[in-house]
Amino acid sequence: MPTRSAEHSAGSAPAAADPRAASPWLGRLLIALGLAYLGVVLLLPLLAIFSEALSKGWLAYLTAIGDREARVAISLTLLSAAIAVPANLVFGVMAAWAITKFEFRGKSLLLTLIDLPFSVSPVIGGLVFVLLYGARGWLGPWLEAHDIQIVFAKPGIVLATIFVTLPFVVRELVPLMQAQTAADEEAAFSLGATGWQIFRHVTLPNVKWALLYGVILCNARAMGEFGAASVVSGYIRGSTVTLPLHIEIVFNDYNAAGAFACATLLTLTALATLVLKTWVEARGRGARRAALAVGALPVQAAPRPARSGA
């Protein structure tokens, strides 16, 4: 899970003199092995995307990404992310509040359902919508009678995107909010704050980095979704083709350079995501550690909230 990575590289480097420091040649060998593996599995493919994209020159590159179908695909990808991310953000906050601030029966079942999109193949994510809203699906005849098309149309793409990105925000918020006590919120409540005020002024400052982290991951996945989208899309060119699907079409048309040109857009988005993610982790780590440390104590013992400007 990406959750755990928020804690890594805390700078607790082992001192050079302690017995754990291995002999230099063993260290160098291990580093070389690890880097060689990453180089072949990660770095070469990353470089290949850009090299292939520019293999026919800048003009071909610009033509490929400026193509009308490519532009339609880009705007559909942006549109579905623009709907899916805010929807799952609101859902994630609501679900995390209900799950972490209250006790109720069936909570683990609820968490399992929320995790479901992570654990099934995206193809199944698309399939369930086809079975429900498709022409021969459960609601197909009714939808047809009312002239509503969901599958093989834009609403299907949006639904599929929402489905695959549903867990990201909740999964970041729940562990963090569970680790914090509700004492601050209860104090605010006893002082007469409304639910929204409590969330806005007490809870949000403690979880904002986790929230942002979840949104970044959610967005990255929304932009890149392929399996679920390919099942519900119907591949109607210039209408229901998202950017990853457009890349597939162009690639299968034996226009590798064009496909890689479009792929650079998503790759740059992914690299920006990594940079943003690393930055958020660095910002969030201090806040997270402090929040967890304070949360572990029964009585409020350390100054907590004024971390935002740190």
Add this chain to the structure above:
Amino acid sequence: MTRPLKARVLPGFGLTIGCTLFYLSFIVLIPFAGLFLKGVAIGPTEFWQAISGTRAVASYRITLGSAFAAATLNAFAGLLIAWILVRYRFPGRRLVDALVDLPFALPAAVGGIALTAVFGPRGWVGRIAYPLGIQTAYSRIGLLLAVTFVGLPYVVRSVQPVLEDLPPEIEEAAHTLGATRWQTFAHAILPVLTPAILSGFALALARGIGEYGAVIFISGNIPLQTEVTSLVIAIKLDQYDYAGAAAVALVMLAAAFVLLLAINVLQAWSRAYQVR
């Protein structure tokens, strides 16, 4: 830690749980109920026929086999990478640390075509491997490469925090007692890391089983050889065999649930070792 006082002191339970259930019903519950009903509606004979077809059965073997092999490879590689990231300082370490998450951030389809570009017959690696008789793309090796690529971060990210929080006393004690470096690793460190390694392994396995985007570009999609179960479902859908697609999907869903259960147990076990 249980906090009995928490019971419904705060406002907002009705609103948040209501909205959560409503939203979840539309996006997850009703669609999956539709899938189950479809599975029930087609009847046991046809259901069995759909899930026991030659191509379907071969695809289970291929999917599980490649996911298992890739997760095993990633368990070793992930341990190594987590180890060098935590224990050594080298130039570009932070860059490497950030880059490990690339398969999380890069769309699977882009990863798939990028692997094809490197390991295909004219790619940087393929150009060397093909003349040696190693077919690195459109083969089982290609399939394995794709599944390995998408599963790479899981073991690294589950082992890293445990390794960072490992109390130095463990190794110091082992060292004082005269253990060699290898003995210290095998008997003092590895047992502590095992739950995290297994938990990362299970996550990579789950991801590998469901992988579609990265796989279909480089595996060649040869029926009975490199055709994965996700693709079998997609093909059945393309042929408007909704019943067959639903039946095979239910098999995958059952497998996913078993894995999910295992992951939850492993993560609880793993957390027990992680000192905050």
